[in-house]
Amino acid sequence: xxxxxxxxxxxxxxxxxxxxxxxxxxxxxxxxxxxxxxxxxxxxxxxxxxxxxxxxxxxxxxxxxxxxxxxxxxxxxxxxxxxxxxxxxxxxxxxxxxxxxxxxxxxxxxxxxxxxxxxxxxxxxxxxxxxxxxxxxxxxxxxxxxxxxxxxxxxxxxxxxxxxxxxxxxxxxxxxxxxxxxxxxxxxxxxxx
Numbered sequence: 001x002x003x004x005x006x007x008x009x010x011x012x013x014x015x016x017x018x019x020x021x022x023x024x025x026x027x028x029x030x031x032x033x034x035x036x037x038x039x040x041x042x043x044x045x046x047x048x049x050x051x052x053x054x055x056x057x058x059x060x061x062x063x064x065x066x067x068x069x070x071x072x073x074x075x076x077x078x079x080x081x082x083x084x085x086x087x088x089x090x091x092x093x094x095x096x097x098x099x100x101x102x103x104x105x106x107x108x109x110x111x112x113x114x115x116x117x118x119x120x121x122x123x124x125x126x127x128x129x130x131x132x133x134x135x136x137x138x139x140x141x142x143x144x145x146x147x148x149x150x151x152x153x154x155x156x157x158x159x160x161x162x163x164x165x166x167x168x169x170x171x172x173x174x175x176x177x178x179x180x181x182x183x184x185x186x187x188x189x190x191x192x193x
Contacts, residue, residue, distance in 0.1 A: 055068065112134045113135045121182065128192065140184070
């Protein structure tokens, strides 16, 4: 419901859907709206010429466009871990972006490094069916998922109207916005984390 696209209703399943479910929604949107997507292509050149953008990608195709949208996601500046995967072959290692959904981690021991937004939200999601350990250097920052009975995402839309120029310096710093508490505090209290 929060990420639905024009002309196609979004999916709403317990307020949260997995990345796989959202991917399926996007693929369905592409198919029903007859959108062509070039997967895994690197943009090698963008030239503005004669009131059009000329876009070249690494498979030697060229596109001519009136507009270009660069959709890189929200303001997020992840800290890369210093964990050396090649020295620890017996340990499965993932970045938060590779989160595989709650079922994947069931009955596993999971170490989450960090206390930022993704760490808090992933820990809260998997703690019921997994043993979760956290390695942190700061405090946990959380906000409730629901405020006055309303999902916090309904309120966030008002902050999206703030001009980017007022947020840029803030976002470029080390600040991490709080994680949504969807079971995190309860799991912490019950020694699940």
